[in-house]
Amino acid sequence: MAHFTTPVLIVGAGPIGLALAGDLGFRGQSCILIDKGDGGVYQPKMDMVGIRTMEYCRRWGIVDLVEGAGYNREYTQDCAWVTSLNGHEFGREEFPAPKDEKSPPQSPQHRERCPQNFFDPVLRRFAEQFSGVQIVYHTELVNFSESEEGLLATVRNVKTGEMRTIAANYMVGSDGGASTVRQQLDIKMAGEPVLTYTTNVVFRCEGLERLHNKKPAYRYIFIGSEGTWATLVAINGRDQWRFSLVGDVTMQTLTEADMRKAIVRAVGRDFDFEILSMLPWVRRQLVAESYGSRRVFLAGDAAHLTSPTGGFGMNTGIQDAVNLSWKLAACLEGWGGRKLLESYEIEQRPVAIRNVEESTGNLKRMLNPRVTEPPKELFDPTPDGEKARKAFGDAYTELMKREWFSIGIHLGYVYEGSPIIVPEGTPRPEDTVQTYSQTARPGSRAPHVWLEENVSTLDLFGKEFVLLRFGTDAPAGTGLAAAANERKVPFKVVSVSSAEAAALYERALVLVRPDGQCAWRSDSEPEDPLQVIDIVRGASPDGASVQDAA
Structure with a gap:
């Protein structure tokens, strides 16, 4: 067997594994990323890159790549609910095309439509720019053993059968819902194992918009006498569509003929189309009971499975990757304390529970017409039918707004009770969905403020701890800087003159972590700067650190 050594072995090269590999490379760390596939995406599982993920893309310098990845950015993003594309429309929520969408006041970015078959190649290009990142396809994890010193993983080339051993300091399983890493750790999933059995078909049809009488939309929801029964999504904004x-909760085995019949029903007429792929899958609401062991961690779908209603799954996984990456780097560099990697689960698991529960709520709202059976006159071409459709459509439109407007889910997560956050005793902000008020309270995402044209406060964060000073009378921060230097923690002090930023951050000094979360704030220097630095780097009270670098 050949032997390889790497600081971090990542299993699973979907968007989470690629993002983790890229962020480790961004931090100067080497890693090996393996995947048993060939890198192709034949059934894109996600198509919305959320606003927080786009903020990370901004940090990584790949926003232009995401915007130019292939989705038709001139295609309208409306969501509409109909009987069929040639039937009645109950209502719609109008959204601009991606090229016309404006960033909200709380962020320098906005969400972007970029399905996985476009997004994965962007992340792969980002990761591969770093010489220390190796991506190896056609390679699966067979087993691994963990010790105090590190771990040994046996992997196999699925094409040749060749076996080899990889020695690593840490391993991350981003290998999906059926995660081999999670199974070998014997970690159970808690929640609802089956919400629905669903079958997806990606099909190609040039000019589908010309075959019906509805305004174009990114997503159509189909409601019949049985209630909500299908959805149709513009996968590339041109000629490819995903029909679900x-x-x-009853498992069904559907044929291609069954799916063709359902697609024709949804469009409301016979037409020619080419089926590109077909995939039965199970909607779940599950979160891993543990996020790993001392040296092995779970991220993305390996840690949490959610209904796609809301677009939270992949975006929660990207948060996993960014949260974990800087902590792995810190421990590999020797300044990360014993509690740093322990904090990954403490911080991210509650976020996953919150997000999967919200996704299930969105699903239930979408399927609400199954529960409150639609009145029969909804489908009658009569004045009474029109009146019934108006009342039903208005109510359904209002019901669905919680899914369409969810900035609080993407930006409002808080790492409450984290051992590497210095609490200040103020009450936790209300956890909202449709609204979001920025705050620099420790544990929260550091707020965005424009400092000058195209320069955001968020552009200050990424590779080190940043101590923000607000106002000319603010303390210099020399005590914290000296303490960070003593503990070899990457650290810089930035003076900010913006009155708007000072008002939003609320304190003269605010310490922001490498991932962009606020860790401490005060109007004065701490009495014991070393204690603050030791807390935020995850050190035990005696200041001991983990020396894990090979």
Whole structure:
């Protein structure tokens, strides 16, 4: 067997594994990323890159790549609910095309439509720019053993059968819902194992918009006498569509003929189309009971499985990757304390629970017409039918707004009770969905303020701890800087003259972590700067650190 050594072995090269590999490379760390596939995406599982993920893309310098990845950015993003594309429309929520969408006041970015078959190649290009990042396809994890010193993983080339051993300091399983890493750690998933059985079909049809009488939309929801039964999504904004036949908790085996019949029903007429792929899958609401062991961690779908309603799954996984990456780097560099990697689960698991529960709520709202059976006159071409459709459509439109407007989910997560956050005793902000008020309270995402044209406060964060000073009378921060230097923690002090930023951050000094979360704030220097630095780097009270670098 050949032997390889790497600081971090990542299993699974979907968007989470690629983002983790890229962020480690961004931090100067080497890693090996393996995947048993060939790197192709034949059934894109996600298509919305959330606003927080786009902020990370801004940090990584790949926003232009995401915007130019292939989705038609001139295609409208409306969501509409209909009987069929040639039937009745109950209502719609109008959204601009991606090229016309404006960033909200709380962020320098906005969400972007970029399906996985476009987004994965962007992340791969980002990761591969770093010489220390190796991506190896056609390679699966067979087993691994963990010790105090590190771990040994046996992997196999699925094409040749060749076996080899990889020695690593740490391993991350981003290998999906059926995660081999999670199974070998014997970690259970808690929640609802089946919400619905659903079958997806990606099909190609040039000019589908010309075959019906509805305004174009990114997403159509189909409601019949049985309630909500299917959705149709513009996968590339041109000629590819993803049709989802939403079942219930009863497993069904559907043929291509079944799916063709359902697609014709949804469009409301016969037409020619080419089926590119077909995938039955199960909607779940599950979160891992543990996020790993001392040296092995779970991220993305390996740690949490959610209904796609809301677009939180992949974006929660990207948060996993960014949260974990700087902590792995810190421990590899020797300044990360014993509690640093322990804090990954403490911080991210509650976020996952919150997000998967919200996704299930969105699903239930979408499927609400199944519960409150639609009145029969909804489908009658009569004045009474029109009146019933108006009342039903208005109510459904209002019901669905919680899914369409969810900035609080993407930006409002708080690492409450984290051992590496210095609490200040103020009450936790209300956890909202449709609104979001920026705060620099420790544990929260550091607020965005424009400092000058195209320069955000968020552009100050990424590779080190940043101590922000607000106002000419603010303390210099020399005590914290000296303490960080003593503990070899990457650290810089930045003076900010913006009155708007000072008002939003609320204190003269605010310490922001490498991932962009606020860790401490005060109007004065701490009495014991070393204690603050030791807390935020995850050190035990005696200041001991983990020396894990090979």
